[in-house]
Amino acid sequence: MSAVVTPLPLIEPRRLGLTVRVRELRVEASIGVYDHEHGRLQPLVVDVELDLGAAPIDRLSDTLDYDGVARIVRDLAAGPHIALIETFAERAALACLEDHRVLAVKVRVDKPGAIPGAAAAGCEVAYSR
Numbered sequence: 001m002s003a004v005v006t007p008l009p010l011i012e013p014r015r016l017g018l019t020v021r022v023r024e025l026r027v028e029a030s031i032g033v034y035d036h037e038h039g040r041l042q043p044l045v046v047d048v049e050l051d052l053g054a055a056p057i058d059r060l061s062d063t064l065d066y067d068g069v070a071r072i073v074r075d076l077a078a079g080p081h082i083a084l085i086e087t088f089a090e091r092a093a094l095a096c097l098e099d100h101r102v103l104a105v106k107v108r109v110d111k112p113g114a115i116p117g118a119a120a121a122g123c124e125v126a127y128s129r
Contacts, residue, residue: 019050020064021048022048022069022070025047027043029042031081031084033084042111044077044088063101064102072092089123089125093127097129103128
């Protein structure tokens with residue numbers, strides 16, 4: 001005797017959210033607290049993750065331009081000396097939040113070669129509205 005399988009009722013799918021990412025963006029920045037770090041550029045690897053929520057995405061204007069996100073990071077890197085990568089990450093995150101569509105942001109900054117024997121040292125900062 002075979003069992004009768006009753007199908008589940010169709011439930012309309014709903015999107016829970018949309019995340020836009022820029023990963024492993026490599027920049028050179030004047031960064032660091034030590035004397036030997038001033039006056040020279042050092043490599044940073046930056047990840048940015050932006051939560052746009054569940055609003056409909058039908059047009060390019062409904063989402064974020066990846067180049068704009070990368071430009072925020074590149075402009076920071078090209079700017080004046082920043083002592084801490086934590087400050088760099090915070091400034092990038094707050095700049096991303098200036099866009100009203102961004103509900104939350106995470107910025108991770110790694111500094112390759114900062115510690116002998118380690119791939120990188122870094123930090124991650126997160127903000128939400």
